Amino acid sequence: MWLDCAIIGGGPAGLNAALVLGRSRRHVLLFDHNRPRNAVTHESHGFITRDGIPPRRFRELAHQDIAKYPTVTIKPDKAIEVTPYYGGFRIKTSNGVWFQARTIILAAGLKEFLPSVPGIQRFYGRSLFSCPYCDGWELRDKPIAIISESANAFHSAKIVYNWSKDILVCTNGENCLSEAQQGQLERKGIRVNRHRIRELVGENGMLNRIRFENNAEVKRTGGFISPRWDQAVSFGEALGCAMTSQGGFVTDAFGRTSVRGVYAAGDSSIIAPTQLIIAAGEGSKAAIGANTDLTNEDFYN
Incomplete structure (x- = not known):
């Protein structure tokens, strides 16, 4: 079965993208191996109604929200390879399982070097x-x-x-x-x-x-x-996505990269430490971009 979208990364950007796509009735698989960059953080601030929330609690609440939408599955596995495949993409996990998706949202975030x-x-x-x-x-x-x-x-x-x-x-x-x-x-x-x-x-x-x-x-x-930042995964570069001089992905207002069907959200596109609320908003925009393009493809074909 072909997925409408595979989301790589279960941080605030990936979680919010999954929520928006679930509400858009899209079949989505969110890959999250549960090793967030903010694991060392005890409280997250600056998100209205969630100021001071522990990151682990934020994830729990996000998973509860997403569970309301039956077309979204959160897979506790790591994506290790993404390749073009018949107009879409194939994603291989660390367990050796392959999945096919029409679109990809890169939301794995950044690695930081202190x-x-x-x-x-x-x-x-x-x-x-x-x-x-x-x-x-x-x-x-x-x-x-x-x-x-x-x-x-x-x-x-x-x-x-x-x-x-x-x-x-x-x-x-x-x-x-x-x-x-x-x-x-x-x-x-x-x-x-x-x-x-x-x-x-x-x-x-x-x-x-x-x-x-x-x-x-x-x-x-x-x-x-001031840490040094780098992409947590190299999928976008391997697929040929254009990069900024700071090492982020070149995207439009809705997360579209230079490669058709590939979107980037959160730290992956901004290449700077972002607040929780900004990353979540980036995920929402990328989801809207992906859903819009999928809708146009289906509507006119």
């Missing part, structure tokens, strides 16, 4: 975060660190300044700030330490202070980091 700081993983999701719009409120007016090895350091400092004026920018030995940028930050009272970080100190994931290789030690109670 700055090369010893022990940083122990604090990530507890007192160090990647998105100030998601977690800035909880760190308001506290002594904050921004750990960034990329050109995003200056922008991050400007944004975080809205929540706290006590900011230390740590470049971890990388030359990612120009002299002009450092001067601008220091004029606003934002300190900069360009030395490599020797150690993050704290207990139970809660940061207490930062030690540098120049023997400096600074008290910080939390902060933000």
Whole structure:
């Protein structure tokens, strides 16, 4: 049996796409191997009526909503291969099973690579975060660190300044700030330490202070980091989808990629950390794009 759509990725984008397509009476299979990027997060913020919800609870509620629609199936398996097949696509799972779908929505999101700081993983999701719009409120007016090895350091400092004026920018030995940028930050009272970080100190994931290789030690109670991002799966590139200079998929307003029948949603198309509500909205748009194209194909044939 041919599916109308196969959705790869069970995050907020994939879940909302499945909901919209289910309500559109489409036969859908959602591949979700339950290894979300936000597994380290204890609370998700910025989604109206769901502010502060644990990601696991959000998934449970989403699965309950989707279960109302009998044409949608959530498969707890990993898609490992996607190939063109008779005008549609074949999807192979890690269990060696093949499925056929007329369209594909890529919603597997991103892999993130944290700055090369010893022990940083122990604090990530507890007192160090990647998105100030998601977690800035909880760190308001506290002594904050921004750990960034990329050109995003200056922008991050400007944004975080809205929540706290006590900011230390740590470049971890990388030359990612120009002299002009450092001067601008220091004029606003934002300190900069360009030395490599020797150690993050704290207990139970809660940061207490930062030690540098120049023997400096600074008290910080939390902060933000700038991860490096990459696509979690390479299906889109293998299918020939055009990519942006940042590594995301080139899409139109409804998630259509440059390859007919392939759509992208959520972090996969934005290539930046997004809020839950933005990712869910991206999934809805991609679902509408897929349903519109399927409808036109069926209506005129």
